[in-house]
Amino acid sequence: MNTCKNIKDLILTDYMDSEVDLSTREQISSHLLNCSHCRRFAAEAEKNLAVPFKGKIREDVPEHVWSSIRQSIENAAMANTQSKSFINNFIQIFSFPKLAPALGGFVVLLLMGTFILNSHQIKQVKEKEQGEYLASLWKTVDFENSDLRTPIEEYFL
Amino acid sequence: MREITNDIILLASQGDLQSFEIIYKAMSGFVYNVALRIMNNREDAEEVTQEVFLTTYRKLQGFRLESSLKTWVYRITVNCAINFGRKKTVINNKIKTYDESAAEAMVEGDVQKEIEKEHTNKVVNNILSVLNLEQRVCVVLRNIEGLSYEEIAEALNININTVRSRLKRAREKILSLRKQVDYEYL
Known part of the structure; x- marks a missing residue:
C-alpha cells in the first residue's frame, strides 16, 4: 500500500527521473488521480524542479579551449623530446658507430703502456745483472796474490 | 559527433x-x-x-x-x-542565501516567465546556488547532463541509493525555499 509519504519520495526521485518501472509508474499515476494533495505536490515539483532545466541551458565550449589544450600537449611533447635527445646524445658517444675508433685508440694506448713498462723492466734487469756481475768479479779476484800488475805498475811499485 | x-x-x-x-x-x-x-x-x-x-x-x-x-x-x-x-x-x-538569489530570479514573475525571457541560466544558477557541493553535482549530472542514477553513482564512486537520497534532499530544499519566495512575492 502506497502512502502519500512514499509517493512524494518517489515523485522527487525515481518518478521524476524516469527510473521507475512501468508497474510502479502506473501505481503512482493511479494514486495521483485519487489524491489531490499528492497531485498538487507533483505539479509543484514539476514546475519548480523539472521545468527550469528544460530550456537550452547547455553552453558551447569556447573555441580557444581546444587550442590551449593542443598547445600544452605539443609543448609537453617538445620538452620531452628535448630531454630524450640530450640522453640519446650522451648514449651515442659510446654507441656502435664510434666503437671501432674507440677500441683502436684503446689498443694503441694498451700497446704503448706495455712497451713503456717492458722497457723499464728490461732496463731494471740489465742494471741488476750488471751489478751482480761486477760484484761477482770483485769477489773472485784475489788482489793480494794475483799477478795482474802491468810492467808500468811494476816499475812504480 | x-x-x-x-x-x-x-x-x-x-x-x-x-x-x-x-x-x-x-x-x-x-x-x-x-x-x-x-x-x-x-x-x-x-x-x-x-x-x-x-x-x-x-x-x-x-x-x-x-x-x-x-x-x-x-x-x-x-x-x-x-x-x-x-x-x-x-x-x-x-553561494548566496536562497532568499537573495531567488528574489533576483523571481522579481519579474514565475519560473516560466523567466524561461520565456531567456533567463533560464540565471534561474538554474540560482537554484543550484542553494545546494551544497554534493547535492549540486548530483542535480547537474541528472537534470542538465541527463545521466542515469547508475552513471552518477559510477562517476562519483558512491552507492546508487546515496545518489537517490542526495537528489531527494536537494529537491526538498529547493521546493521548501521556493515556497518561501513564492509567499514573499505573492
Whole structure:
C-alpha cells in the first residue's frame, strides 16, 4: 500500500527521473488521480524542479579551449623530446658507430703502456745483472796474490 | 559527433592528436557544462576543462579498454571540478542565501516567465546556488547532463541509493525555499 509519504519520495526521485518501472509508474499515476494533495505536490515539483532545466541551458565550449589544450600537449611533447635527445646524445658517444675508433685508440694506448713498462723492466734487469756481475768479479779476484800488475805498475811499485 | 571506437582510444593513447581531438569533441560539452554549473564561472570552467583533458591525455596510456571511457572522463571531470572548487573556495563564496538569489530570479514573475525571457541560466544558477557541493553535482549530472542514477553513482564512486537520497534532499530544499519566495512575492 502506497502512502502519500512514499509517493512524494518517489515523485522527487525515481518518478521524476524516469527510473521507475512501468508497474510502479502506473501505481503512482493511479494514486495521483485519487489524491489531490499528492497531485498538487507533483505539479509543484514539476514546475519548480523539472521545468527550469528544460530550456537550452547547455553552453558551447569556447573555441580557444581546444587550442590551449593542443598547445600544452605539443609543448609537453617538445620538452620531452628535448630531454630524450640530450640522453640519446650522451648514449651515442659510446654507441656502435664510434666503437671501432674507440677500441683502436684503446689498443694503441694498451700497446704503448706495455712497451713503456717492458722497457723499464728490461732496463731494471740489465742494471741488476750488471751489478751482480761486477760484484761477482770483485769477489773472485784475489788482489793480494794475483799477478795482474802491468810492467808500468811494476816499475812504480 | 563521431563515435569513439577502441581504435581511436588506442591511437590517442599513443599520442595521436587527431584521435584525441575526436575524443575532445565528443566529451568537451559534458566536461565544460558540468564545470560551469559547479564553478558558476566561465573562466574557471575553461580552466577545469583544460585540466580534465590534459589529465585524460596523460593517463590514457593506462586506460583499460574494457571500461567505459565516458564514465572514466565523468569521474575525472567531477573530481577535478570539486577539487578546483575547494581549492579556490569559489563555491562557498558564491553561494548566496536562497532568499537573495531567488528574489533576483523571481522579481519579474514565475519560473516560466523567466524561461520565456531567456533567463533560464540565471534561474538554474540560482537554484543550484542553494545546494551544497554534493547535492549540486548530483542535480547537474541528472537534470542538465541527463545521466542515469547508475552513471552518477559510477562517476562519483558512491552507492546508487546515496545518489537517490542526495537528489531527494536537494529537491526538498529547493521546493521548501521556493515556497518561501513564492509567499514573499505573492
